[in-house]
Amino acid sequence: MRYFRRGWDEDRGDEYASWGTSTFxxxxxxxxxxxxxxxxxADGTVIAYDxxxxxxxxxxxxxxxxxxxxxxPYEIGEREFSEELGRLRPMNLRADRPWPPGR
Structure with missing residues (x-):
């Protein structure tokens, strides 16, 4: 696996555009x-998929x-990826689901 963090300077262009720009x-x-x-x-919303x-x-x-x-150019290490995901809680995942993935 390789790990990446990449900013996106545009909103979604859909009904959730008010969430703002994003980092993937x-x-x-x-x-x-x-x-x-x-x-x-940008507004703090976090969603996740796997x-x-x-x-x-x-x-x-x-x-x-x-x-x-x-x-x-956007590659980060596995440890940084895991640590950053560990600070997030996606709103679209079940509350009882282990997060981040692999835990």
């Missing part, structure tokens, strides 16, 4: 497919193969 946290495999996707919005929770009314785990070379 992604765990991608060697082929560029997402296994964990966490979105942190194999156990891949879609809901707010969005979905990207199924696109992402270009690892394009994401290379």
């Amino acid at each position: 946290y992604l765990a991608l495999d060697g082929e560029g497919y997402a296994h964990v996707q966490v979105e942190v919005y 194999a156990e929770h891949d879609e809901d009314r707010y969005g979905f785990l990207t199924y696109a193969q992402l270009d690892l070379d394009e994401f290379a």
Whole structure:
């Protein structure tokens, strides 16, 4: 797995646009497919997706193969990824679900 944190300077452009801009946290495999996707919005909203929770009314785990070379400047270490996710609590996950993934 490779880990990334990437800012997005535009809102969602949908009914949740008021959440504002976002930062994406992604765990991608060697082929560029997402296994964990966490979105942190400017207003504090956090949503997350993985194999156990891949879609809901707010969005979905990207199924696109992402270009690892394009994401290379945004790569962070596994420890930093885990620590940052550990400080977040996605609103769209069951309260009894272990978080972050892998715990």
